[in-house]
Amino acid sequence: MTRHALSASASPTLLGRLLGWLVTGAATVSAVLGGLALAPSASDPPRGTVVVVVPHPDDEFQAWSLLDGYTVFVVLTRGEQTQYCDPAE
Amino acid sequence: MLVATVLLGSLLAAPEWVDHAVWASVHPADVLFPVFVTLSGCGLAFALRRGVRFGVLLRRTLVLLAAGLLYSAVVSWSWDVATWRVTGVLQIYAAVVVVLGLLHLVTRSWWGWAVVTALFAVADTVLLSGWAERCVGGVLTRECNPSGAIDTLVFSAAHIYQHGGAGHDPEGLVAVLGALVSASAGVTVGHLLLAARRTPRERPPGATAARPSGVTAARPSGVTAARPSDVTAAPASGVAVERPAGVFVERPAGVTAAVIPLVAVAAAFLAAAVALTWAPTLIGAQPVPMMKRLWTSPFALTLASATTIALLLGHLLVDRPATGRVLRGVTYPLLALGRNSLLVYFGSHVLMSVLNRPLPDGPSPGQIIASTVAVAGHVQLSYTAVLLLFWVLLTSLLHRHRLYLRP
Incomplete structure (x- = not known):
C-alpha cells in the first residue's frame, strides 16, 4: 500500500462518509438546477424550427397544432386539395 | 462486446440501421460504448474494493484526457487548436473514472452504489424532462436539448461535436451524466458479485x-x-x-451464488428504466425517450440490465473452479482481448479512422487491403476476419508477456 492510498482500515469515518453523501447529493442537485437554468423560459420565443413534411394539405392542420407560438413557418406544399394528390395524374 | 466493436468498425459500408442513430433511437452502433462503460464500472468495483490510490487516479485521469485530445485530432484529422474538439469518448471515460474513484471513498457496498445509481438516474431524468417541458411540443429535438446549450456554453461551439452544427454533443457533459448512470450500475453489479462470492456463516x-x-x-x-x-x-x-x-x-461461494442477486438487480434496472421513462407523464410531460445521443437513463439502465445478464452467463461459464481445458482454450482469445480492452476498443477506432480515410488519388487504405485479402470474392467477410485475427493475435501476444495498456 503506497502513501497515496486509502486502505480499507483507513477508510473515512462515519462523519466523513456522511459528508461525502451530502457533497454528492448537493453536487448532483446543483448540476441539474444549473442545467435547467439554461433551458428556455416560458416567456422566451420558442427555440429552433420544426419542419413537418406532410403529403396532404389536410395533415397540415395537425402540424399547426404543434406550432402554436411560432410566428414563421413554412408549408411544403402547393396548396393542392387532398382529392387531387394522385401520383398517377 | 470488443468483438462486436471490431466487426462493426470493419464494415466498408455500414448500413443505416447499423450506424449511429441520427437522434431519438438506438441502433447497434449506439450500444457498444455504453456496454463498455457499464463493464468498466464493474471492473472498477473490483479494482477499488480495498481503497482509492489518489496518485493512480490522478495519473489515469490526465492520461485519458490527453489521449482523448489526441484521439479527437486523429479521428478528425485536424490539428488546428482553434477547432480542436475537447469532448470525446475518452474524456467521458476519464470523467467516469475520476467520479467513481472519489465516490468509492463514500461507499464500497453494493447497496450504496445502488443509491448512487438511482441518484444519477433521477437527476438525469429531471434534467431532460425539465428541458423538454420548455421545448416545442414538449419534445427534445436537435434544436432544443440541454446538451446544445450546456456544452456550447462550457466548451464553445468550436470545440464540440461537429462544431455545434448537430445541436448537441453525444459525448458532452449531459452524456457524462448518462454515462455515470451506466457506470454506477456496473459498479453496483461488481460489488454485488463480490458480496455474492462470500457466504458468511455464523457460529x-x-x-x-x-x-x-x-x-x-x-x-x-x-x-x-x-x-x-x-x-x-x-x-x-x-x-x-x-x-x-x-x-x-x-x-x-460457488459461481451459482451470484445467480439470484444478479438476476434481481438486472430486473431492478429494467423496472427502473420503465419507471423513469413514464414518470414524467405523471406531471403531464412527455415520456423520456430511450436514446444514445443524450444517453438517457432509460437507455443506460436497459443496457445495464442486459449487460448484467450477459455478465452472469459469462461468470457461470468461465469462472467455475474446474474449467475444462477445451473451454479455457476457446475463451483464451476473449480473455486476451478483455485484458487489453482499452487498447482494442479505442485502438480499433483509431485504426479504422486511418484505414477509412481516402488517399489523395484513390480509394482508402482499408479498401485496398480488403480487395487484397479477399478470398473467393468475399471482400467484406475476409477483411473483417483479417482485422479480428489481427486484434486477437496482438492481444494474445501481449497477454502472453503480461503487457497491458492501463493508463
Whole structure:
C-alpha cells in the first residue's frame, strides 16, 4: 500500500462518509438546477424550427397544432386539395 | 462486446440501421460504448474494493484526457487548436473514472452504489424532462436539448461535436451524466458479485473458529470487524473474522451464488428504466425517450440490465473452479482481448479512422487491403476476419508477456 492510498482500515469515518453523501447529493442537485437554468423560459420565443413534411394539405392542420407560438413557418406544399394528390395524374 | 466493436468498425459500408442513430433511437452502433462503460464500472468495483490510490487516479485521469485530445485530432484529422474538439469518448471515460474513484471513498457496498445509481438516474431524468417541458411540443429535438446549450456554453461551439452544427454533443457533459448512470450500475453489479462470492456463516459465541478448507490467511488476533463491510473487505477468502455478537466464517461461494442477486438487480434496472421513462407523464410531460445521443437513463439502465445478464452467463461459464481445458482454450482469445480492452476498443477506432480515410488519388487504405485479402470474392467477410485475427493475435501476444495498456 503506497502513501497515496486509502486502505480499507483507513477508510473515512462515519462523519466523513456522511459528508461525502451530502457533497454528492448537493453536487448532483446543483448540476441539474444549473442545467435547467439554461433551458428556455416560458416567456422566451420558442427555440429552433420544426419542419413537418406532410403529403396532404389536410395533415397540415395537425402540424399547426404543434406550432402554436411560432410566428414563421413554412408549408411544403402547393396548396393542392387532398382529392387531387394522385401520383398517377 | 470488443468483438462486436471490431466487426462493426470493419464494415466498408455500414448500413443505416447499423450506424449511429441520427437522434431519438438506438441502433447497434449506439450500444457498444455504453456496454463498455457499464463493464468498466464493474471492473472498477473490483479494482477499488480495498481503497482509492489518489496518485493512480490522478495519473489515469490526465492520461485519458490527453489521449482523448489526441484521439479527437486523429479521428478528425485536424490539428488546428482553434477547432480542436475537447469532448470525446475518452474524456467521458476519464470523467467516469475520476467520479467513481472519489465516490468509492463514500461507499464500497453494493447497496450504496445502488443509491448512487438511482441518484444519477433521477437527476438525469429531471434534467431532460425539465428541458423538454420548455421545448416545442414538449419534445427534445436537435434544436432544443440541454446538451446544445450546456456544452456550447462550457466548451464553445468550436470545440464540440461537429462544431455545434448537430445541436448537441453525444459525448458532452449531459452524456457524462448518462454515462455515470451506466457506470454506477456496473459498479453496483461488481460489488454485488463480490458480496455474492462470500457466504458468511455464523457460529455460536465462544465456539472455536476452525479454518475451512482453502484458508490462506487469517486476521491477527484481537482484530475485530466493526462493520459488515469490513468482512467483505477481507484480503483473502476463508478468513475467520471475530465479531462482538458472534463469529463469522467467510468461505468462497460457488459461481451459482451470484445467480439470484444478479438476476434481481438486472430486473431492478429494467423496472427502473420503465419507471423513469413514464414518470414524467405523471406531471403531464412527455415520456423520456430511450436514446444514445443524450444517453438517457432509460437507455443506460436497459443496457445495464442486459449487460448484467450477459455478465452472469459469462461468470457461470468461465469462472467455475474446474474449467475444462477445451473451454479455457476457446475463451483464451476473449480473455486476451478483455485484458487489453482499452487498447482494442479505442485502438480499433483509431485504426479504422486511418484505414477509412481516402488517399489523395484513390480509394482508402482499408479498401485496398480488403480487395487484397479477399478470398473467393468475399471482400467484406475476409477483411473483417483479417482485422479480428489481427486484434486477437496482438492481444494474445501481449497477454502472453503480461503487457497491458492501463493508463
